[in-house]
Amino acid sequence: MVPHLVTALTGPINELEQRILESTPVIERWFRLEWMEHTPPFYSSVDVRNAGFKLAPVDTNLYPGAWNHLTPEMMPLAVQAAMAAIEKICPEAKNLLLVPENRTDIFYLANLAQLQRIFYQAGLNVRLGSLSNDIKAPTTFDLPGGESVMLEPLIRSKRRLGLKHFDPCTILLNNDLSAGAPGILEDLHEQYLLPPLHAGWGIRRKSNHFKAYEEVAKRFGKLLGMDPWLITPMFNQCGAVNFAEQSGLECLRSNTDALLARVRRKYKEYGINEKPFVVIKADNSHAALGQLTVRDAKELDDAWFHARAKATAGHAIGEVIIQEGVLTNERINAAVAEPVVYMMDRYVVGGFYRVHADRSTDESLAAPGASFVPLAFEQSAQLPQPGMKPGASVPNRFYMYGVIGRLAMLSAAYELEATDPDAESYD
């Protein structure tokens, strides 16, 4: 299920990893049964942090970009998964409309070209409809490799959204709607709009996601007979924090303190000799507030912290999530690295490492200056190994990342069900 990719891990396989690898059939069957009851998000990417003693998702993106960082070898997997997804939604579809972010930098355009390629190969005519007011006519952007991407203005009729001479069955958003859903996307009852509008960051909350993840991890932990904390980032939340007006800081202080204490107890229980830390971030967006690493609640009173918060928040922020920090002990060429797992429908289709040379193991790497290192396929997967025990083969260390990625993705499915404004209530 999960492609065998070369991870940066080189040390011995620890207990957690061993448990997950040994339980493959049990884990895959469990996911199979989950997907009978729950619909996976159309596509997703999950940032995973591996501290060695613990392995947890820290962010789940339902509008993944950077598909261009997947290697060519992974394309057939993505295409196959895209076919499975399309078959379920709209098998008779000819056309797919992709609605991107309002970005035209070459990195993002390369991502769009890759998505277009995937869905073309899956059997769809794919065109790009922009929400930007700058796109008033079909506009072609050239990419360095010789490829090009054409953005076209969206055309909305009373009941449908499309382009000139292009009426899609499905509309796929690659735009996280941070500013809320624009009217042009509302009331499209005749077409499939994916992900649904309530998955946009205007409505979505990280705390809902990680609450769902806690439940999923608890059941998964029970399945494997292990402490769910080993795969779960604990968190607290505060409703209204404003650094400019200095309001809500008491909530932030007390929750940071309480969470650090909980982490400390867990570290003690497992004999972990590391300094606990938490990460403070906005509950409703992945970008508005930079992620602030805090090792002691007292830091919240530092002038330095406030300066940082204001600088990265940009404006007064509202709801805040305080998340247990998970160290990453992976490195590529001495730079701190964290894996990002890419999924299409229920399938893991690839991944890459996000690498940041200027960050330490307890800081967010999703920051300017980050680079991406594609994960290559493990070439030696089935070659004989000298001295290998019969029946043994090189373990797929990417497998556990694929499991954690899918647990987060399953949690997103639960989260979207729980937050669906159109859900029928059976109370």
Added chain:
Amino acid sequence: MVPHLVTALTGPINELEQRILESTPVIERWFRLEWMEHTPPFYSSVDVRNAGFKLAPVDTNLYPGAWNHLTPEMMPLAVQAAMAAIEKICPEAKNLLLVPENRTDIFYLANLAQLQRIFYQAGLNVRLGSLSNDIKAPTTFDLPGGESVMLEPLIRSKRRLGLKHFDPCTILLNNDLSAGAPGILEDLHEQYLLPPLHAGWGIRRKSNHFKAYEEVAKRFGKLLGMDPWLITPMFNQCGAVNFAEQSGLECLRSNTDALLARVRRKYKEYGINEKPFVVIKADNSHAALGQLTVRDAKELDDAWFHARAKATAGHAIGEVIIQEGVLTNERINAAVAEPVVYMMDRYVVGGFYRVHADRSTDESLAAPGASFVPLAFEQSAQLPQPGMKPGASVPNRFYMYGVIGRLAMLSAAYELEATDPDAESYD
């Protein structure tokens, strides 16, 4: 959908290939709609011959072996497809019973180890139950790479088939049942038996398959606006031929003559300057009669032909199919080669070249002395090409093999529906 593999083709893309490549979204959508109405075989492999001017399947195997010749990079594709197949059949399954051929040579055992690996990674406990009387207790066979394969005796209860302490939901045959279905596999109404018993060579007929293929190719040709002959091997059949008793030879002569004349007309129509030939083979098995290449009906009267027929047939043969011979113009290191396309459920998951140094372009390569060359993934698929037109990229020349393979696989689905003894009749 179809992995981008390096083919032996290096010449310019011809008209047929161009037509197929350009029609990707139309073709994929057509397959999508077909799969809404028809169930693909659980797994299959198709021998394809590419004459340049024409491209056609010559054999469709519903119990494919040689999975070990797929490269490690293709495993995730196979696993993903296996997951999709299992989900549809028996999502709550824990156990899969694989019933192999009665062969214990290392080549075949390596195939079994690979199948076991695929279904393990798809989330199933896989064990092997042998039909052979030689396996009276669990028996382990070591493979050169350090792996091993364990064959166990089958245990049949009144209603179910299994092994000691192993009760499977699904039984997967990797045994083509040439000698007919053994009683131990009959009346298993509580378990899924795949492929169904009437797919075995004891019952299956090549002529039924290629009749179904003619229909499928006719509709596909209409879709793409092309002559279906360009992708179809024409055929005739004879009911009872016996070389030992010299009976049925008149039918063979007249049908060979008639078919050669049809091929000649087609060659003339397209200005093809090659010598037509036909291939004579048993209608009900892929192995009992070696494949005999005939370039003139007069050859059938040669003592030499009869010696060959008797030598390869082994015994008196019955029904015979006379199939238009398709040249293969692909070569690997000067040896004649033909691609074999592997599919799991509706997905193309890989392929390899069958290569035979001692055979010519109009002979069967599926003969002792054949070797296998795995198809590697095209590494340059998405790299910039100097002087490339915007929007262009290296074409996936394996794509057309994947299309032809799937047309044959779809034909097998039609064939199995038409020959199902348990099908309800609506006449």
